[in-house]
Amino acid sequence: MTINTKVTEWRHDIHQHPEFGFEEEITSAMVAEKLEEFGLEVHRNIGKTGVVGILKCGDSERSIGLRADMDALHICEKNTFAHCSVHNGIMHACGHDGHTAMLLGAAHELARTRNFDGTVYFIFQPGEEHGVGAKAMIADGLFTRWNINAIYAMHNLPGIPAGHFVTRPHSLMASESSFEIEVVATGGHAAMPHMGTDPIVVGSQIVLALQTIVSRHLSAIDETAVISVTEFATNGTVNVIPSRVTIKGDTRSFTDSALHKIEVAIERIVAGQCMSAGVDYQFKFNNSFLSTINTLQETTHAVNAAIAVAGVDKVNGSCQPFTISEDFSFMLREAKGCYILVGNGVGECGGTALHNPYYDFNDNILMDGVNFWQALVEQQLVHHK
Incomplete structure (x- = not known):
């Protein structure tokens, strides 16, 4: 044989x-x-x-x-x-x-x-x-x-x-990391949003702000990276402003320094947006592959x-x-x-x-x-x- x-x-x-x-x-x-x-x-x-x-x-x-x-x-x-x-x-x-x-x-x-x-x-x-x-x-x-x-x-x-x-x-090949952001607010009635805090607005601002990391915090020459939000979930319903928003996503980068910058920048954005709106947050960042x-x-x-x-x-x-x-x-x-x-x-x-x-x-x-x-x-x- x-x-x-x-x-x-x-x-x-x-x-x-x-x-x-x-x-x-x-x-x-x-x-x-x-x-x-x-x-x-x-x-x-x-x-x-x-x-x-x-x-x-x-x-x-x-x-x-x-x-x-x-x-x-x-x-x-x-x-x-x-x-x-x-x-x-x-x-x-x-x-x-x-x-x-x-x-x-x-x-x-x-x-x-x-x-x-x-x-x-x-x-x-x-x-x-x-x-x-x-x-x-x-x-x-x-x-x-x-x-x-x-x-x-x-x-x-x-x-x-x-x-x-x-x-x-x-x-x-790139590193692969996942992140999970939980925005914790009071929520409330959809007809009276002023009576509570709205995590959907904050979460939406976070999603948009995350897209500035690659374009404004990393070098366009030697720090190529991708940041993708892949999930946006709430515990709200048709007439209820939710009390929680969970945002999940995936990041890819080619150097350890870029990976570190991404992790720091994501939490900085989350912390800033949540502080501005008066809500709390939880943040997890997991690196699966270097x-x-x-x-x-x-x-x-x-x-x-x-x-x-x-x-x-x-x-x-x-x-x-x-x-x-x-x-x-x-x-x-x-x-x-x-x-x-x-x-x-x-x-x-x-x-x-x-x-x-x-x-x-x-x-x-x-x-x-x-x-x-x-x-x-x-x-x-x-x-x-």
């Missing part, structure tokens, strides 16, 4: 048996068993359901970490092919089945050829979708128990031609590996940043590294958007991923004569 056939079978099996974050019991067991079959040292239950496989060759102290995510999403799959999800309401709608299979394939090939000098850490991470898995593995000693010199991760992206690679140094910041040298290494696999015409090492988010960002705060995207295809062949019930990972790019990981390891841990 060829490695391509094996990786495809692994991918289909994982796709058929999707598991939500921190529930990847079947997936992590399968991964651990395969790694042990390949002859790797295996550590289970890192960050609850995470797996780390270690492959050493030669006597060099150099090392590299390769990370794949394993979790699925609470989406009901609408595909009808043979390998569609057998778990109702859960599916691999983001391609983590493919990421896991590609990294398993790379472990298989590197264990077979052993054409490198150093240590490779194969990191299979749970719970990426909600920004908790990377932090769990870090808290469980991923970077303190093992000496990982640099770390890399890869994700598929529909809309980019299959087998093409894109990345960039510095900020590749911005994904690639280090320059490691990005160059990733680009060189991609060129070796796909050719220079299929690699873009200076793409535009994306406002989507990724919890690999937390690992990039612990070690230098790079996150790279591989095209899943365009149109009907791999172009269905991520997090869509009709999405499926493109089997035609599985070996692109396997070959990329193998090339990266062999280039970075090359034998020194």
